[in-house]
Amino acid sequence: MTRAAEQGHPRRRIRTAVAALTSAALAATGMLAFAGSAHAADTLRGAAEQSGRYYGAAIGPQLLGEADYTSTLNAEFNSVVAENAMKWDATEPNRGQFTFGGGDQIVAHAQSQGMEVRGHTLVWHAQQPGWVQGLGGDDLRRAMLDHIDGVAGHYAGQISSWDVVNEAFEWDGSRRQSNLQQQLGDGWIEEAFRAADAADPAAKLCYNDFSTDGINAKSDGIYRMVEDFLARGVPIDCVGFQSHLGQDSDLSTYQQNLQRFADLGVDVEITELDVGGSGAAQANVYRGVTEACLAVSRCTGITVWGITDKYSWRGDESPLLFDANYQKKEAYYAVLEALNGAAAEGPGQDGDLSATSYHPASWRESGQAVS
Numbered sequence: 342m343t344r345a346a347e348q349g350h351p352r353r354r355i356r357t358a359v360a361a362l363t364s365a366a367l368a369a370t371g372m373l374a375f376a377g378s379a380h381a382a383d384t385l386r387g388a389a390e391q392s393g394r395y396y397g398a399a400i401g402p403q404l405l406g407e408a409d410y411t412s413t414l415n416a417e418f419n420s421v422v423a424e425n426a427m428k429w430d431a432t433e434p435n436r437g438q439f440t441f442g443g444g445d446q447i448v449a450h451a452q453s454q455g456m457e458v459r460g461h462t463l464v465w466h467a468q469q470p471g472w473v474q475g476l477g478g479d480d481l482r483r484a485m486l487d488h489i490d491g492v493a494g495h496y497a498g499q500i501s502s503w504d505v506v507n508e509a510f511e512w513d514g515s516r517r518q519s520n521l522q523q524q525l526g527d528g529w530i531e532e533a534f535r536a537a538d539a540a541d542p543a544a545k546l547c548y549n550d551f552s553t554d555g556i557n558a559k560s561d562g563i564y565r566m567v568e569d570f571l572a573r574g575v576p577i578d579c580v581g582f583q584s585h586l587g588q589d590s591d592l593s594t595y596q597q598n599l600q601r602f603a604d605l606g607v608d609v610e611i612t613e614l615d616v617g618g619s620g621a622a623q624a625n626v627y628r629g630v631t632e633a634c635l636a637v638s639r640c641t642g643i644t645v646w647g648i649t650d651k652y653s654w655r656g657d658e659s660p661l662l663f664d665a666n667y668q669k670k671e672a673y674y675a676v677l678e679a680l681n682g683a684a685a686e687g688p689g690q691d692g693d694l695s696a697t698s699y700h701p702a703s704w705r706e707s708g709q710a711v712s
């Protein structure tokens with residue numbers, strides 16, 4: 342497969358340098374434990390760092406004042422992503438007027454703690470400000486490109502990887518019929534990646550989606566797009582697999598799916614992991630996802646979609662690693678053990694279940710899922 346890197350794409354060299362600097366910074370602060378260390382780490386970030394990976398959480402700047410929230414974040418995670426604060430509605434509520442307060446708070450906190458920052462998300466059909474929704478044709482194109490330039494430009498050099506485009510595919514592998522698709526045509530995703538490439542030469546550029554947690558029609562469609570982008574030198578560096586799962590989710594092709602994208606020549610990241618359920622069943626799905634990532638050398642890290650069940654978007658399903666009182670759950674210990682290499686043989690998953698992803702009813706209500 343032809344890769345942009347092999348065509349001498351200039352941004353690849355810069356990104357490699359940024360990654361090396363990040364590793365050097367972690368090592369210099371004593372936070373990087375090396376693979377093969379005899380000592381099991383006792384935090385998620387410490388355990389993930391043993392294999393050079395990050396373990397991240399989605400956070401809200403408004404919660405950083407809560408002592409338990411911030412102390413858990415600082416102790417356990419070495420990467421963050423804004424759950425909402427860097428989206429289009431939050432960063433450009435009026436055309437051309439950018440508001441970076443919440444995102445800046447997150448970046449400042451992360452930098453004070455030696456954490457990486459993922460960027461989420463530059464272009465998405467949801468959480469668009471009202472003024473975008475009425476635009477057509479070239480006006481929408483101009484707005485999209487200006488938005489990418491404004492936001493990715495503002496954070497240039499501070500973001501490890503951007504979710505440039507979020508959730509642009511349907512279940513059957515076709516393009517989602519969003520306003521972006523209908524007004525701009527098939528080329529809009531490519532245009533967005535090229536604009537992000539120009540605005541932030543250091544960040545890795547990801548395509549991010551849900552229900553792609555196995556080999557299925559949707560992940561097939563995204564695979565074909567990535568293959569095409571790489572063949573034509575469109576700048577793409579990574580694919581994000583959201584992994585909003587349930588305790589009955591089928592992980593039988595999860596690792597294989599990550600691996601096939603990695604084999605194309607992109608990094609893969611678990612970007613929004615949460616698992617509805619409880620106890621051992623929930624813990625086993627978390628373990629399976631962790632082991633799958635560890636088994637794929639280009640799986641660079643895992644982000645959970647929140648710290649505590651107290652503030653999860655799926656709060657009634659208790660899908661995270663810390664309960665509402667910030668106590669570590671069984672799932673936490675399963676992840677820690679897996680990151681420490683206790684099950685280095687690779688992922689295994691029992692069961693013969695049909696669902697590949699969990700689709701809360703609220704997605705349908707909010708227009709996020711379409712079937």
Ligand code: G2I
Binds near residue numbers: 424551707709
């Ligand atoms: O829906 C789960 C995630 C699916 N993938 C993309 C993610 O960006 C998405 O995150 C969720 C946030 O976790 C929610 O917190 O995106 C939702 C919006 O589609 C977020 O919910 C929104 C509420 O719907 C709004 O009413 C609220 O104003 O959060 C906003 C900010 O608190």
